[in-house]
Amino acid sequence: MQEISSIVSTSAPLLAAGRRMRRTPYTARVEAAGCRVFSVYNHMLLPEVFRGDVEDYHHLKTHVQVWDVGCERQVQIRGRDAASLVQRMTCRDISRAVPGQCLYVPLVDEQGGMVNDPVMLKFSDEHFWLSIADSDVLLWAKGLAAGLRLDVDCREPAVWPLAVQGPKAEDLVARLFGDEVRRIRFFRFATLAWQGHPLTVARSGWSKQGGFEIYVNDWALGERLWDACFDAGRDLDVGPGAPHNTERIEGGLLSYGNDFDNGNNPFEIGLEKYVHLDRDIDFVGRRALAAIRERGVTRRLMGVFIEAMQLPACEQGWPVFAEEQRVGEVTSASVSPAFGEGIGYAMLDRSHWNEGTALDVLVPGEGKLRARVTPLPFIAPRPS
Amino acid sequence: MQEISSIVSTSAPLLAAGRRMRRTPYTARVEAAGCRVFSVYNHMLLPEVFRGDVEDYHHLKTHVQVWDVGCERQVQIRGRDAASLVQRMTCRDISRAVPGQCLYVPLVDEQGGMVNDPVMLKFSDEHFWLSIADSDVLLWAKGLAAGLRLDVDCREPAVWPLAVQGPKAEDLVARLFGDEVRRIRFFRFATLAWQGHPLTVARSGWSKQGGFEIYVNDWALGERLWDACFDAGRDLDVGPGAPHNTERIEGGLLSYGNDFDNGNNPFEIGLEKYVHLDRDIDFVGRRALAAIRERGVTRRLMGVFIEAMQLPACEQGWPVFAEEQRVGEVTSASVSPAFGEGIGYAMLDRSHWNEGTALDVLVPGEGKLRARVTPLPFIAPRPS
Incomplete structure (x- = not known):
């Protein structure tokens, strides 16, 4: 227990089971790989530790890991007003984003309070995903859309990301999807086929070790892709892993619910460079953030x-x-x-x-x- | 482990710790009382088992239990348009509710999909609480309010409910708050003082054994009130407890995330009596629910x-x-x-x-x- 003290309480509570804590397509594999510690993220299971906190850390920074981040839910926004809705949700100017681009977009409410800090994937002006942290952004999007009578469809699609992270991630993902993955730049994505299934593959992920996120859109594909990663990566010392608390703090990554929440504004958490009050964009918390900037935090x-x-x-x-x-x-x-x-x-x-x-x-x-x-x-x- | 198999996976995973899984004012007491199993509900810890699944069940149906349901968060809606916003969120007509009344209000989105099934507490036409199940209703309320430009303030107040449930609950709560509690009717609430602190006390709770929910609005009061319940209830065989999966199924209580979610409409889950399409009320999913009623589920x-x-x-x-x-x-x-x-x-x-x-x-x-x-x-x- 000492080994995993930084993420488990000394009382080592058990996690109750029920459909309310949703499993992912990879959960059975994660359990088989020895994961005994989970958290709950977007009402879904998130594995936390495999071989031990410190061992997982060094492995992530040296080799390549496969992560079940199925809990990183997508909020899909489609329709004629999709770009308009996404812009209203974030203080960052999204107008220059191009199809195939990822963008880190702080979402703020009418008081300038943080709602979430997702990565936006732009497929087209009428088709976006927000790949979210741990809050029900779908309800925020639906509420705004209903109130503003926007022509959009907001939903959580059947997509469960699988992340491949670590210095050898590119080599592993290239073995599965071909050398095309090497041409995907940071925070860009492409649609690549794996065994005939077109999948969205982004160079992104919640570590600073480099890697990819594969947006698996078919439950039945999950275990097959998980297994394929391990089959293809034996000589790379591929292992199961998870977002790592130590590594992500070292890398300066913030966690919604841990480091900030709806009670914080972007200026308090170092996100001022994404607050584009100087641009001609329309977003919900604009007036509030202007006032906060004026008086300082x-x-x-x-x-x-x-x-x-x-x-x-x-x-x-x-x-x-x-x-x-x-x-x-x-x-x-x-x-x-x-x-x-x-x-x-x-x-x-x-x-x-x-x-x-x-x-x-x-x-x-x-x-x-x-x-x-x-x-x-x-x-x-x-x-x- | 056999004893608690109905709510713990056979793999008995540990729950990771972090601020993202928020503790309640009662968590330390719950741990001291021997709870080893938790779930996560509204980003907060919910204890699940104390002496064992079956033992807890019989105790609840025979004596009186004190429940840490701090995770039952409140969405407070205040302001000139408060009643209008709450009505837009639910398909149930709230116009006849009076101050001091609780009302079970299914919340539906623009497609008629369930958003949550909270209990509404009406303090006045300009002041409501929604005492919510496990989804971020605050974001839904804020989104609608922002989109419709309503004159309301929506927030999660610092309130952590403590439930007292079981056949002897009235006796125990009366010892703390006086015999006034005996006059509170089912699904009504009153403001009663405990040691000089005015607290909202409702005759309600997520069991069919009768009881009360005490809306504790001061973190520091939590452990004192918890202790007072146990001090006052020794001869009533008071014990720690939690919402019980077996008892709530016997009683017909549904659980958001387990039995239904945003993909279900009220007609599918037996809530048609709360779908007031025949009343002259304005709510977001009205058109969608009318269409569903027309074609049948x-x-x-x-x-x-x-x-x-x-x-x-x-x-x-x-x-x-x-x-x-x-x-x-x-x-x-x-x-x-x-x-x-x-x-x-x-x-x-x-x-x-x-x-x-x-x-x-x-x-x-x-x-x-x-x-x-x-x-x-x-x-x-x-x-x-």
């Missing part, structure tokens, strides 16, 4: 180094203190093999968000640990 | 008796056959001590939904089990 998500060689799972915000004054909370953290100490994100008051500020973090079971503020993303560490 | 959720004295957790729909023809799927099931056999819900094709129809259910690990159709709710069983 009073707290901000920053990186923190924490002096620790072990850390428990961050189940609640860990209070952050300067002297005895509470100045924020840690939202995610893990011991980083690459940095040789704890790293994490912390939402910090303006008075204490400057680089190098010395802080104390109150960690359950560990007491107050010394920490210091660092900008995001983390500066490239020494090789691990 | 081709499948329907029915009760099934299953000849079994043990059943695994229903993690995926169990296929239902008549001869060799597939005619539906079981959505939830459990062995009922009261009925002395398996009971469950099944979505069945019109050709096979009539009472008494003989069916076979393919249950993982058990093979094909004989079953027969019965109307919902189940006919009162012999006393257990």
Whole structure:
């Protein structure tokens, strides 16, 4: 249990079963591969650990992993007003996106609060997918569309992404789909055939190790493609894996529900470069974000180094203190093999968000640990 | 593990920890009380089992239980257009509801698909709560409000319900809040003080054993109220508990995500009495539901008796056959001590939904089990 402490509570609760926690086409394979820890993401099972937290981490950074990210649901928006609806949902200008392009699009509500931070896939001006984090974006899209009487169809298509991540990902995916995959640029996608099935393949994924996401649109294909990845990748040391908490913090990736939620605006979480108030675009939270920009934010998500060689799972915000004054909370953290100490994100008051500020973090079971503020993303560490 | 097989997978996976699976004010107490099984509901932890599936069941039907249902989030809708927005969200006429009244309100989208089935609490014409099942109704409300430019404020207030359920619930709650609670009628609520804190107390809850839901609006009060329930209820044999899968199926209660979802309309799941197409009300899915009523539905959720004295957790729909023809799927099931056999819900094709129809259910690990159709709710069983 020590090995997986950064993502499992010390009480090691069991996860109840039921259709409300939906299985994916890959769940049976994931179980057979030894996964014993899951979370629930978009009402669907998300595997978390296979061989162990640290072993999975090194494997991801060295070889290639196959991830069941079926829980990364798609919100499909089609119709004459599709581009108009997607633009209203995000503060980022999507007008220059071309078919075949992925775009990271922060979604904001009428108060400028974050709704989700999906990757948009543009198929055409009348056909988009939002590949979402853990909130029911479909309801937000449907609500707006109904209220505005837009000519669109919004639905969750039968698509379950399978991610292939790691330094050898391109080699593995090329063995399945051909060398065409090598020509797919970062955050671009193409439709490629596997055993006669046309599938959307994007160079993307929730790691910084490179790789692809394969948007599997046929349940029955899931296990066959999973097996094919393992058959084709034996000499690449392919293994099962999952989005990794340590690796994603090292890489500066934020997690909706962990590091921010509907109570945060994009300026607080370092997404100001995607707030295009200077462009002539129409989106729901425009007025609210303009007001927030005008008055400035009073707290901000920053990186923190924490002096620790072990850390428990961050189940609640860990209070952050300067002297005895509470100045924020840690939202995610893990011991980083690459940095040789704890790293994490912390939402910090303006008075204490400057680089190098010395802080104390109150960690359950560990007491107050010394920490210091660092900008995001983390500066490239020494090789691990 | 046998004891809790109806709600835990045979692989007994662990639940990962992180802020994305939010704790409630009661989680520490729930853990201390021995809960080892949780699900995730509205991005929050929901305890599932304490002393064992069967023991919890009999205790609930005999004594009184305290439930951490903090995950039953509130969507608060306030403002001049609040009543108008709530009405647009539901096919049920809410115009006759009075302040202090609870109302079960199926929410439907523009296609007549179910969005959620919350209990509405009406405080005034300009102040409602929707006490929701497991989907992000807040995003649906916000989307509609933004699109329609309604004068409302929609938010998730800091409220975590604590339920007190069971035949002795009234006695226990009266000891805490005074005999006034005895005058609260079913599906009515009042504001009552506990140790100087005014709290909304409703006679409601997700069991058929009677009881109350206490809408705790102060995190720090949570553990104190939890403890007070146990201190006051010792001679009533008060115990920790949770919504119980067997008891709720016996009682005919449906679960969003298990028995129906956005792909189902109210007619398919027996909610036609709440579809008020004959009233002069304006709601989003009106046209779609009128069309569905006109053409009729081709499948329907029915009760099934299953000849079994043990059943695994229903993690995926169990296929239902008549001869060799597939005619539906079981959505939830459990062995009922009261009925002395398996009971469950099944979505069945019109050709096979009539009472008494003989069916076979393919249950993982058990093979094909004989079953027969019965109307919902189940006919009162012999006393257990």
